[in-house]
Each structure stands twice: as C-alpha cells, then as structure tokens.
Amino acid sequence: MKSVVTAEDVRLAPEGGVVRASAGAVVTEWAREIAVTRGVRIVLGDQDPGDPNDVVALGADHGGFDLKEELKAVLTRLGRRFRDLGTFSKEPVDYPDIASAVAEAVRRGEARLGIVVDGAGIGSAIAANKLAGIRAATCHDVDAARNAREHNDANVLSLGARFVEARDLPAIVEVFLGTHCTEERHLRRVRKIERLEGHRR
Helix, strand or coil: CEEEECHHHHHHCCCCCEEEEEEEEEECHHHHHHHHHHCCEEEECCCCCCCCCCEEEEEECHHHHHHHHHHHHHHHHCCCEEEECCCCCCCCCCHHHHHHHHHHHHHCCCCCEEEEEECCCCHHHHHHCCCCCCCEEECCCHHHHHHHHHHHCCCEEEEECCCCCHHHHHHHHHHHHHCCCCCHHHHHHHHHHHHHCCCCC
16 A cells, blocks of 8 residues: 555546555655645555445536635545546536536436535526426525425525525535435435425336
C-alpha cells in the first residue's frame, strides 16, 4: 500500500472513488484539496470505505453552481461519495437537463440519493419529479429536510441557491442523508404516491 498519497494519486482515481493507503500514510494538502473537488475518499489502513452503492448524485444549473461546489466539500467532510453530473461552470444551462440527469442516476440505482441546486430549487424539483420513482423535495431548512425523508421518503433534495445560506448547508444535507422513512403510516402513503405514477416497488 502507498505510504504517501499525492494529488496525482487522487487524479488517477475515478470521480467519487477511493484511494487506499497504509495506516500511517502521509496525505499531501494538495491531494486533500483535489479529493474534495472530485469526491474521492482517501482511506487509510483497514478503514471501511463504505457501501460502493451509497453514492449521492449531485447537479446544479449555473445559478446553483457555487452552492454545488460548497456541497462537494460538505459531502466529503461527511464521508459521502458523490457523482458530480454538472454543470461545471457558470455558463448558462437549462436546469431540466441537470435535474433529469441526477434523477435518472437515482432511478437507475447508480446513486441512492440525489441533490439538485438551482436559483429557487423549484424548477429542478418539478423536472426531477417527472421521472417515475423520483420524489424530489425543495427544502430550505433542516425541518423541511427531515420531514421530506421521514414522511415522504424523498430521494432527491432540491436546494435554492438564493434561499439557502452556505452556513446552513451542512445541517440540511446531513439530516436529509441520515433520515429514513420507517413508520408504516408514512410508507403506506408513499406507496399510494407510487401507484399514482404507475410505479410499484
């Protein structure tokens, strides 16, 4: 195993992947920076790298680009793997294209959950919800994020960059990713939503 992890090691790993090194390995600061931007986890020794399927699909239009970049750092600090599906600059793009890419990754099982960001968080949620099996919820605070998961089993979090402060982002994301829909009364209602779209588990 590697005794030093460099930026080049991280660049060679697939985005959202894992770089393994020995327990006492030195990780350069630049390697850590690159790891954050690419969603690569640096795993030392026998640490569990986590479920390879436990990936968050991430996307934003130009209005949500800056908050998406903040999100990548938050997800990395939380030890969550992610796939960045764009956009990759502030050049104007159409939010339905990004939202549908994230929703499709969740629908196909390539990611367990998704997060989309645009200016208000509304358009991306509407677009994502057009795909069968997707329950996207616009949440601007922790309480809404908890409710979306506990009551509605939402699998895509939609954020409005104009309404969510970067300082509130870690708490919202951590609650959304860590909360589950377990009560039968809520699950029964989610099954009714699925029947409305002709989609069954």
